[in-house]
Amino acid sequence: MDNIEVLVCDDSSLMRNMISRIVDSAEGMHTAGTAMNGKFCLQKIPLLKPDLILLDIEMPEMTGVQFLEERKKLGIDIPVIILSSIATKGAAVTMQCLELGASDFITKPGGSVSVNITSVGSSIIEKIASYGGKYARAHGKNIASPEVFVHQAKLKEAEAAAVKEGIISKIKPSETKPEPLPATLWTPPHKEPAVITPLRQSGPIDVVALGISTGGPNALREVFAKIDPKFSKPILVVQHMPAGFTKEFAASLDKICPLKVKEAEDGDLIHPGQIYIAPGDFHIVVQKSTLCNVIRLSKEDLRNGHRPSADVLFESVAKLYKNRALGVIMTGMGRDGAAQLAEMRKQGARTLGQDEKSSIVYGMPRAAWELGAVQKQVSLENMAAEMSAVIKEQAGV
Template sequence: MDDISVMICDDSALMRNLIGRIVDETTGLSVCGKAENGQDLIEKLKTSKPDVILLDIEMPVMTGLQFLKKRKELHLDVPVIILSSVATEGAAVTIECLELGASDFITKPGASVTLKIGDVTSEIVEYIASYGGAYAAMHGKSIPDPEFFHHQIKLKEAERFVIKKKGEEAAKAASITKADVVPSTWFQPKVKEPVVITPEREGGKIELIAIGISTGGPNALRDVFKDIDPNLKQPVLVVQHMPAGFTAEFANSLNNICPLPVSEAKDGEPILGGHVYIAPGSYHMFVEHKPLGNFIKLSQDEPRNGHRPSCDVLFESVANIFKNKALGVIMTGMGRDGAAQITEMRKKGAWTIGQNKDSSIVYGMPKVAFEMGGVQKQVALADMAGEISKLAKEHLLA
């Protein structure tokens, strides 16, 4: 098996070393180079061939933003993940980076970043494995499935739990062995034959569309919403796993390319047809039915499946309220958030779509949903906008 090679670009030597240690301590990943700024990165790329670049934004000589502009001129196709503390204060800059071609972003934790880098270790590994893995595989490398890295993440979390906890909880956590979490060999998990579900009722008229998405989502949603039918009549509710402080800017960026109005959802607002609502970071979003209509509800209840917002929370409310009169869509993402409740939507007769393996940055969430029988049809990202638009038009309530 081959390693996913990583280039780290940050003006802080300490940060380069901290991130480099995370990479080198993860089986299947390796650092191929380090750069101090965007100009240094361009020079290093003449001899190094990374599968993914971790890029700081705020740097001397050439900023991350300036590098991304230069990257277009140089026709570089290596995926770039933004990693910067400025992102928490300048969400607009981060979203501009996405518009310039960055694949995704990870926020450095607060002021004591060197002390808290462990807080984002899982995200760093997940994003490198997802974006770098896809690029490496496309260029002929033999690499593990992203779920291999997901298992390593779970093992590290279990080990940290043992260190922090005492007594019975620690004993329970300590019983989680490496063999339980990380397979003994590299593996490429196969897709199981899906469970066959017989819905309680036939698919009805579509009154609402619900989309759940995670890793790979920012650019995938741009592809979907720039091509969505401008005459779409149903409301669209979207849960994208994204930190607090970024979803308003992300919604604004989608609003600039989508023919439908797009906004960050607000608690208690009525759900209007032909409008796209993005769940705010750190808030669950679900539907509440009242005599006067359907309304957005937000909550900061405990995370579900490790996420807030959670796709399962949205899908659960849609299944309960709309039953067979909805369309559920589950797209690229690691893990299983959304899989159980889109399956409940399908059981109640809702129409459901899942993104296919070849077009997913991580075929995790849609894979689990497919295996559970929750996906009627798998669709490539390039065809997703058309499929959603077609179903919405064919099953429109007159």
């Protein structure tokens, strides 16, 4: 197995050291080098040939934003993950970084220099495995699937927690749950999809429900930039994203989308031709109303480890809209959305899933496909057009 080579760029020597330790603790990942600002990072790229760059924003001489601007001018396609502050200002700058071509971001707990950075270690591993792994494979490397890296990270977290609590002095991988995956497992095996027999025929579509996770920020930018200005149905979106960032994310999408995009609020009327982004740390559901259906937010327990959860949205849409809905599941780690997209299909809704080739992580779409929940797999490039085509087809246009 080859390594995913990572370049860490942060002005704090403490942060560079701690982040490098997190990277090097994962089998199959390696810190190729470090840089104290964007200028040195640019100089080291040709020498180190990294598969991914972890980038701080606030740095002397050349900031993260300035680095991304220069990266864009030079045509460098190495994926960049931003290490961001959770402050409001940090959220705005983080969205600016996404607009400049960064792939995703991770929040630093406690500010720009965070001794608690290890608390997001599994998130760092997941992002590297997802974006860096895809880039490395595209350049001829043999890299394990993102699920393998995440599984290993969870085993180490379980070991650390057990040792910290004094349960045991040393935990063996065989004693942890879930069981370790085979080292030779590069990608999960493909399964034939189950067969779902809908309870009713699909009808004209009144709403679109979309679930997405890892790889989502840039995927949604592409889909919504291409969407038909005459798209007349409301779109409800669950993008796994922490609280404090979804409002700025919705605003950044609104700049490039011909439809109105906003962060969903409790009690919002669901208007045609508008896009509603679930706020971080809130589930989003639909509720029947006399004149116009409305959005409700809730702080109920996490579902599939997430809040918001795609399963919660899909379940709600299946109950209220039944066969008059379109469900879409896109790139993301895990299985969130798969089970309830299958329920949407059972109720007669139309369904689409992003294909493996264009997904950063094919976890959520794969799980939905294997359950028989996805009628058609579509590339990211064609997703906006396919959504419009399904709407028109169901309307008999």
